[in-house]
Amino acid sequence: MQASMSRKGNCYDNAPIESFWGTLKTELVYSRRFATREQARQAITEYIELFSNRQRIQARLDYLSPAAYTARYFSEKIAA
Template sequence: MSGKGNCYDNAAVETFFKTIKAELTWRHPRETRRKAEMAIFEYINGFYNPRRRRSAPGWKSPVAFERKAA
């Protein structure tokens, strides 16, 4: 962690939470906490990590980037 007042130490996590809220929770609200937890788990492990494109690896999904790097 950086010093007090430095806004960059949490930027990656804040971006991740904004993405989940915009792409999942605001579009499809759940009735119970358990259903919301399961939807978030499925989103992260089924879409966000393996398939969602990101700017850092040249707008490729993590799977495509790793295939090219190997």
């Protein structure tokens, strides 16, 4: 695994994804044991696609899920 690096002079550009990986590990990976890599891959994919993107609300997105925020953005863009 390669170390996470930010752009020169910007120590914060990786902060959102680093936060996401920390949350994923805390909520999913550390609480389960996977028999195979395939089971781990499937569980992580489901976590991201079904829970994190569609259900989990986020304060920085006006307390909407990423999917709802994206839908709102495009509906406002089309209406304009």
